[in-house]
Amino acid sequence: xxxxxxxxxxxxxxxxxxxxxxxxxxxxxxxxxxxxxxxxxxxxxxxxxxxxxxxxxxxxxxxxxxxxxxxxxxxxxxxxxxxxxxxxxxxxxxxxxxxxxxxxxxxxxxxxxxxxxxxxxxxx
Amino acid sequence: xxxxxxxxxxxxxxxxxxxxxxxxxxxxxxxxxxxxxxxxxxxxxxxxxxxxxxxxxxxxxxxxxxxxxxxxxxxxxxxxxxxxxxxxxxxxxxxxxxxxxxxxxxxxxxxxxxxxxxxxxxxxxxxxxxxxxxxxxxxxxxxxxxxxxxxxxxxxxxxxxxxxxxxxxxxxxxxxxxxxxxxxxxxxxxxxxxxxxxxxxxxxxxxxxxxxxxxxxxxxxxxxxxxxxxxxxxxxxxxxxxxxxxxxxxxxxxxxxxxxxxxxxxxxxxxxxxxxxxxxxxxxxxxxxxxxxxxxxxxxxxxxxxxxxxxxxxxxxxxxxxxxxxxxxxxxxxxxxxxxxxxxxxxxxxxxxxxxxxxxxxxxxxxxxxxxxxxxxxxxxxxxxxxxxxxxxxxxxxxxxxxxxxxxxxxxxxxxxxxxxxxxxxxxxxxxxxxxxxxxxxxxxxxxxxxxxxxxxxxxxxxxxxxxxxxxxxxxxxxxxxxxxxxxxxxxxxxxxxxxxxxxxxxxxxxxxxxxxxxxxxxxxxxxxxxxxxxxxxxxxxxxxxxxxxxxxxxxxxxxxxxxxxxxxxxxxxxxxxxxxxxxxxxxxxxxxxxxxxxxxxxxxxxxxxxxxxxxxxxxxxxxxxxxxxxxxxxxxxxxxxxxxxxxxxxxxxxxxxxxxxxxxxxxxxxxxxxxxxxxxxxxxxxxxxxxxxxxxxxxxxxxxxxxxxxxxxxxxxxxxxxxxxxxxxxxxxxxxxxxxxxxxxxxxxxxxxxxxxxxxxxxxxxxxxxxxxxxxxxxxxxxxxxxxxxxxxxxxxxxxxxxxxxxxxxxxxxxxxxxxxxxxxxxxxxxxxxxxxxxxxxxxxxxxxxx
Ligand code: SRM
Ligand SMILES: Cc1cc2nc3c(=O)[nH]c(=O)nc-3n(C[C@H](O)[C@H](O)[C@H](O)COP(=O)(O)OP(=O)(O)OC[C@H]3O[C@@H](n4cnc5c(N)ncnc54)[C@H](O)[C@@H]3O)c2cc1C
Ligand code: SF4
Ligand code: FES
Numbered sequence: 018x019x020x021x022x023x024x025x026x027x028x029x030x031x032x033x034x035x036x037x038x039x040x041x042x043x044x045x046x047x048x049x050x051x052x053x054x055x056x057x058x059x060x061x062x063x064x065x066x067x068x069x070x071x072x073x074x075x076x077x078x079x080x081x082x083x084x085x086x087x088x089x090x091x092x093x094x095x096x097x098x099x100x101x102x103x104x105x106x107x108x109x110x111x112x113x114x115x116x117x118x119x120x121x122x123x124x125x126x127x128x129x130x131x132x133x134x135x136x137x138x139x140x141x
Numbered sequence: 142x143x144x145x146x147x148x149x150x151x152x153x154x155x156x157x158x159x160x161x162x163x164x165x166x167x168x169x170x171x172x173x174x175x176x177x178x179x180x181x182x183x184x185x186x187x188x189x190x191x192x193x194x195x196x197x198x199x200x201x202x203x204x205x206x207x208x209x210x211x212x213x214x215x216x217x218x219x220x221x222x223x224x225x226x227x228x229x230x231x232x233x234x235x236x237x238x239x240x241x242x243x244x245x246x247x248x249x250x251x252x253x254x255x256x257x258x259x260x261x262x263x264x265x266x267x268x269x270x271x272x273x274x275x276x277x278x279x280x281x282x283x284x285x286x287x288x289x290x291x292x293x294x295x296x297x298x299x300x301x302x303x304x305x306x307x308x309x310x311x312x313x314x315x316x317x318x319x320x321x322x323x324x325x326x327x328x329x330x331x332x333x334x335x336x337x338x339x340x341x342x343x344x345x346x347x348x349x350x351x352x353x354x355x356x357x358x359x360x361x362x363x364x365x366x367x368x369x370x371x372x373x374x375x376x377x378x379x380x381x382x383x384x385x386x387x388x389x390x391x392x393x394x395x396x397x398x399x400x401x402x403x404x405x406x407x408x409x410x411x412x413x414x415x416x417x418x419x420x421x422x423x424x425x426x427x428x429x430x431x432x433x434x435x436x437x438x439x440x441x442x443x444x445x446x447x448x449x450x451x452x453x454x455x456x457x458x459x460x461x462x463x464x465x466x467x468x469x470x471x472x473x474x475x476x477x478x479x480x481x482x483x484x485x486x487x488x489x490x491x492x493x494x495x496x497x498x499x500x501x502x503x504x505x506x507x508x509x510x511x512x513x514x515x516x517x518x519x520x521x522x523x524x525x526x527x528x529x530x531x532x533x534x535x536x537x538x539x540x541x542x543x544x545x546x547x548x549x550x551x552x553x554x555x556x557x558x559x560x561x562x563x564x565x566x567x568x569x570x571x572x573x574x575x576x577x578x579x580x581x582x583x584x585x586x587x588x589x590x591x592x593x594x595x596x597x598x599x600x601x602x603x604x605x606x607x608x609x610x611x612x613x614x615x616x617x618x619x620x621x622x623x624x625x626x627x628x629x630x631x632x633x634x635x636x637x638x639x640x641x642x643x644x645x646x647x648x649x650x651x652x653x654x655x656x657x658x659x660x661x662x663x664x665x666x667x668x669x670x671x672x673x674x675x676x677x678x679x680x681x682x683x684x685x686x687x688x689x690x691x692x693x694x695x696x697x698x699x700x701x702x703x704x705x706x707x708x709x710x711x712x713x714x715x716x717x718x719x720x721x722x723x724x725x726x727x728x729x730x731x732x733x734x735x736x737x738x739x740x741x742x743x744x745x746x747x748x749x750x751x752x753x754x755x756x757x758x759x760x761x762x763x764x765x766x767x768x769x770x771x772x773x774x775x776x777x778x779x780x781x782x783x784x785x786x787x788x789x790x791x792x793x794x795x796x797x798x799x800x801x802x803x804x805x806x807x808x809x810x811x812x813x814x815x816x817x818x819x820x821x822x823x824x825x826x827x828x829x830x831x832x833x834x835x836x837x838x839x840x841x842x843x844x845x846x847x848x849x850x851x852x853x854x855x856x857x858x859x860x861x862x863x864x865x866x867x868x869x870x871x872x873x874x875x876x877x878x879x880x881x882x883x884x885x886x887x888x889x890x891x892x893x894x895x896x897x898x899x900x901x902x903x904x905x906x907x908x909x910x911x912x913x914x915x916x917x918x919x920x921x922x923x924x925x926x927x928x929x930x931x932x933x934x935x936x937x938x939x940x941x942x943x944x945x946x947x948x949x950x951x952x953x954x955x956x957x958x959x960x961x962x963x964x965x966x967x968x969x970x971x972x973x974x975x976x977x978x979x980x981x982x983x984x985x986x987x988x989x990x991x992x993x
Contacts, residue, residue: 040958049665049693052957059992060965063957066665076992083980084709085965085990089697089756093667096633102668104697104705109668122201122209126992 037131037138043070046137051088051101053077056141061128062088063137064112066099073112074130074139079103080123087125148173148450149235149245151225151392156423156439157251158185158205163447165215172451173247175217178237180224181274184212189436189605192469194278195306203275228396230416247418247450250393250406251443254386254424254434259294263356268364269380272303281381285310288378292316292367294353296323298466300383304345305470307381315346315375317353317367327466327477331494332501332519339473339499339520348375356380386434388425401427410458411449412442420446428459436604437571438462444574465529465571467522467607476525479515479532480505488514491543495520502546504528511537526611527560534567560615569611572604580612584619592616631892632669635662639817639892643677652682653690672696673892676779679815680887681928683935685942686815687949698777701953702939703759706752708977710966713739713751713762715771716812719786719804719824720747729769737762740974746783746821748774753975755962760953763940772938775813779893781820784808785833789826789843796826798843803872804832807841810876811883813936814929817890817899820883821856824848835863838896839879844868848875852882852910855897864900864907867915877926881914884925965990 040054040063051064060077077085082105090102092112099112109118115125129140148169150157157177164175179185186203194203206212212219220241227236228248236242256271258264268288270281285291291307293300296318307314316323322333323340337347352370359365366376388405399407399415405427412420412428422442424434433439441459448456465478483490487508494501500520507514513532518525528545531538539545563569565578583589583598592613596602602609629638635658637645642657651657654674658666666674675694679686686695687702698704703711715730730749734741737758739751754762775781784807787793789800804824814820823832824841833856834840840851846869854863867878890899903909912918943949955963967983968975980987 045957047689047692047952053955055956055959055961058990060956060963060990078991082707082709083987084707085963086697086705086709089700089705089709091668091671091696092665092693093634093671094665095667097664099665100667104700105707105709107668 035140037140039136039138041137043132043135043137046072049092051090051092053085053088054137054139056139059128059141060085061139061141062101063130063139064088064092064101066092066112070132072130072132072137073099074128074141075101075110075112075115076126076128078125079105079108080125081106081108146173146246147244148175148247148249149243150175150177150249150251151235152251152253152389152423152425153177153179153181153185153219154251154253154423155185155188155205155436156253156443157249159440160249160251160422160443160446161212161215161217163443164450165217167447167451167453169447169451170216176220176243177212177217178220178223178225178235180222181276182222183275184219184221186275188273190469191272191275191278192302192306194275195282195309200275225392228392228419230396230398230419233418245418248420249446249450250414250419250421250425251423252389252392252425254388254432256382257385257387258382259353259384261353261356263358263364264382266356266358266364266380267362268378269356269382271382272299281306281379282310284379285312288312290315290377291379291381292375292377293381293383294367295383295385296320296347296349297326297383297385298324298468301340301468301470301473303381303383304340305343307379308343308345312379313346314344315348315377316340317348317351317369317375319350319352321350323347323349324468324475324477327481328475328517328519329482329503331492331503332475332517335494335496335499335501335519336473336475343470343472386424386432388427388432390425393421393425401430405432408442408459410445410460411456412446412459413449420449422446429461431461433462433464435464435466438464440572440604441574463533463571465607467525467605469606474518474520474522476518476522476529477516478525478529479513481515481517483515485514491546493543493546495548504542504546506538506542510542513538513542523610526608526614530563530567530569530611533571534564536562536564560611560618569615570599570601570604570608572608573600575599575601577615580615581619584616585623589616590620629891631673632667634658634664634666634670637661639673639677640889642674643681643888646674646677646681652678652684654678654694655690666694668696669892672699672779675699676815676817676892680932683813683815683932685937685939685949687939687943687952689948692952701756701759702773702777702943703754704777706977708966709756709963710752710977711754711756711759712776713754713759713766714744714748714774714776715766716774716808717748717783718808718812719784719801721786721801721805722748726769726771729766729771733762733765733769736765738968738975740976744776746776747785748783750776753968753977755955755966756953757955757960757962760944760950764944767938767941767944772812773940775939778815779818780813780815781808781811781822783821784811785821785823785837787824787826787831789824793826795829796843797845798826798848800824800826800832800843803841803848803875806872807876807879810933811879813939814883814887814932816883816887818893818895820896836860837863839863839882841875847871850875850878853896853900855895857895859897861897861901866907866911878914880929881922881925882910884929885913885921888925 038056046065048068051062054061061074062077064073077087079086090104092101100109102109115127117123185205223237223239225235225237234244256273291312292315293304294317296316304314304316323336353367354370355368357365366374393406406421408421408426414421423439445457445459463479468475483505489506492503503517505515512535563577567577569577583595589595589598671694734751740753742750744750784804786801786804790796820838822839823834823837825832825834826843834842836854836856840863842849848870849868850866851863852866855861967978969978
């Protein structure tokens with residue numbers, strides 16, 4: 018498939034095989050918060066739930082408010098399940114699976130994420 | 142094992158679905174193949190709350206299925222989007238529009254009803270609608286987007302709901318009713334007049350005694366106007382018919398079942414039709430010459446039919462139903478139940494009308510005045526639940542039944558109507574037939590401590606919703622009786638109330654959330670305790686809230702020092718102390734708004750709000766505002782908002798003090814103070830009170846001798862007047878007592894508790910508050926003043942610090958790896974200003990962005 022895209026299509030998710038992309042350094046992520054990365058048109062919330070290099074990545078799209086805001090939510094846990102809460106209507110999402118904790122029918126896509134030599138990489 | 146017998150249900154509406162649920166509960170899915178025909182393109186949804194589709198609920202939100210795969214999981218086969226077209230009773234088969242033919246052993250008709258469209262010439266004009274399905278609403282929405290006016294024909298329960306929906310879509314809305322009053326079925330003349338006033342005060346024009354004779358069309362076939370029998374006319378671009386319902390009995394009729402004279406499938410007390418293999422339930426069924434157009438009787442019929450089909454040992458029967466309804470419109474309280482029109486021979490009526498407060502209440506009593514037969518409530522339906530229960534359970538009335546509806550005079554005690562008066566057998570939820578006993582069991586045996594838990598445990602409250610208030614009362618009463626201390630813990634992470642956390646922070650000088658949770662809590666925290674502790678730390682130590690250690694605690698508004706909007710953009714509100722603003726500042730606001738294409742609006746708080754800023758634009762916008770002399774308005778924080786003022790003695794011929802001057806002093810003193818909830822204030826220059834100080838958390842009104850200080854007022858959801866704390870104060874005294882008052886509130890209130898709510902729970906009321914603030918009864922005033930002075934001395938403009946500190950400024954980006962803007966933020970234009978594009982307007986771009 019031709020992967021050269023016109024500039025106007027830069028945001029459109031192109032259906033090519035996922036690749037690892039470096040998005041920032043670990044230090045760029047404030048512990049206990051999220052930030053949004055833009056990877057080949059996809060908006061991905063990268064969440065750092067504590068001081069360590071443990072990270073989670075899930076879609077930044079909040080299906081309840083239909084806005085791209087998940088990364089701006091509060092990070093915490095519910096009965097030990099690590100979660101992020103949508104900043105608009107406050108639904109919680111399991112950071113590990115993307116499962117919505119308030120509505121069993123909703124699940125956010127998740128993405129593999131890793132730290133290599135202090136660089137944060139996403140597979141998307 | 143595959144069973145051989147087929148149970149076929151035609152219609153997958155509210156009652157059809159309830160039937161299937163009850164059939165599964167009774168195990169009928171093991172003895173039958175259950176197959177259902179669903180004409181609509183989606184499974185059963187909550188028609189009762191259909192109107193909420195206009196206020197943002199989606200079709201999925203309205204779905205009645207407990208799980209999306211509920212039918213599959215229980216072996217129920219659904220023919221979705223397929224309509225049954227023929228019943229062959231001799232062959233015992235059903236044929237559908239898609240060509241399916243199935244044999245049945247038992248057939249259930251749950252086809253509901255359709256909206257009646259009066260045979261008025263022109264009723265087929267483009268722009269004429271009915272209000273029954275999600276598709277109807279989609280069509281109305283699309284059409285309404287191009288209109289400015291609309292008419293609802295029919296002023297019944299549904300018509301009024303529909304009118305409110307049109308109104309909310311921004312149309313100039315009219316209701317046309319043939320009868321001399323609204324809601325003729327539920328409300329009598331006494332209540333009707335009040336109801337009309339209430340509806341009109343919502344901005345809906347009501348036309349009574351109007352018989353529509355013609356709907357005139359424009360050349361292109363669209364609706365032009367209504368013409369009435371009295372020759373008057375009403376121009377409109379849209380018409381919705383809500384003139385009653387008719388049973389969808391066409392299938393039954395063509396198959397030769399016994400029908401009522403005016404339609405409806407005749408059923409007996411077991412919901413069986415004239416053919417013993419066929420049942421009819423819900424709005425299509427005619428029982429003793431009556432059609433029931435409500436869910437509760439339909440749900441009961443579903444139960445009756447399941448019992449009959451399953452051969453239950455003690456089958457429920459349908460012997461009629463008390464009709465009761467409550468209108469679901471915000472701001473219009475109407476309830477009607479039982480024999481509301483006193484049709485019972487020998488019955489008595491007691492009624493109460495208060496035209497000033499627009500309240501009408503009527504009770505219909507049994508001939509011996511011992512029990513309640515029915516009633517009507519307009520303007521105040523808060524006792525609907527209890528009165529309805531009095532009727533259903535034939536509870537003996539107090540000696541003077543009128544006490545149940547008369548307002549309580551000062552010092553008097555309300556007549557006991559609490560849940561303790563109801564027997565355990567009392568049906569609390571008639572939709573799901575749940576008794577008080579079952580609810581009490583859920584509370585005491587199954588440990589349901591919140592209404593939500595009772596709902597999922599018993600289903601009570603999940604139908605029409607009218608019983609929820611009563612459920613709450615029962616819960617409260619039962620918890621109290623069981624001696625359960627209603628815990629005030631902020632959340633699962635801290636076994637403490639906000640007040641206790643505040644003391645712990647002060648006592649141990651905890652400076653961070655991490656330190657506090659390590660010492661006194663468990664887990665990682667959540668969206669409840671983090672902002673609560675963030676606010677406490679700010680009240681106590683006043684660090685910048687975006688310090689690395691504090692940023693993760695802040696709710697999104699505080700986190701970005703701006704208020705988030707529905708599309709993920711933010712609004713910007715600079716402080717305009719006392720509402721005083723220079724021409725140059727006005728120009729500066731205009732320049733910034735224009736440059737960043739921001740929607741501009743004067744707020745209700747005497748300042749200007751600029752909407753639609755993208756997150757990465759915020760620091761740039763603020764840089765320019767700061768250069769023009771503005772600072773943060775804290776509209777995003779649980780903090781001091783505005784101190785409104787009137788022009789006062791400087792200009793006004795009545796003013797006795799400089800209201801603007803004092804308002805500016807007060808606003809500048811308390812700006813930045815973080816508190817349990819937002820704080821608002823106002824200063825008026827004389828007793829005429831143009832600044833509305835008595836609706837504020839603290840309000841100041843000028844007198845000849847100085848100022849009166851009022852506290853604990855509230856506008857908003859539940860308005861409450863502020864009360865006088867002290868009179869004829871000097872400016873210095875105003876500040877001293879306000880310092881004490883505010884810090885005492887910050888110390889002791891619960892999270893998200895405005896001063897008025899806090900005050901209402903304060904033991905000892907105003908006398909106690911005066912003792913603490915004026916007489917220093919607790920010996921804490923010096924401390925309170927010191928704590929306030931610390932906050933005042935450490936004030937910084939949060940925005941100025943944020944734009945000048947690279948570390949903080951970095952947090953304001955849409956993407957951590959790109960300077961691009963979020964492409965999902967799209968603006969449209971309205972009245973010459975930007976507004977967020979609707980989903981439909983930006984569907985193309987969204988379809989490329991939303992992950993699948
Ligand atoms: C902008 C404004 C409406 C306007 O266009 O005029 C407004 C807008 C909001 N109000 Fe308000 N209120 C605004 C004046 C008011 C007033 C009038 C006043 O202050 O004189 C009231 C009634 C007075 C009172 O609060 O006692 C008011 C009572 C509320 C309430 C109900 C509070 C209550 O105790 O019942 C809420 C909900 C809440 O705070 O929980 C609320 C909440 C909100 C929120 C924050 C809702 C939200 O979470 O998104 C709105 C967001 C503002 C934004 O995005 O910028 N707003 N709101 C007004 C901003 C004033 C300002 O300059 O800061
Ligand atoms: C806006 C609105 C507000 C309301 N508010 C209230 C309220 O506050 N309180 C209250 O008690 N009630 C209220 N109601 C009434 C309540 O919704 C109805 O009483 C209830 O939906 C009746 O259920 P039903 O299953 O009999 O009919 P419906 O819910 O109408 O279901 C019938 C279904 O059968 C389908 N069908 C018909 N014929 C066929 C066929 N031949 N083949 C296949 N499918 C077929 C129809 O398409 C429909 O989906 C309201 C109704 C509306 C429209
Ligand atoms: S409150 Fe009194 S001083 Fe202020 S504007 Fe009104 S009339 Fe004038
Ligand atoms: S009475 Fe309708 S939900 Fe309970």
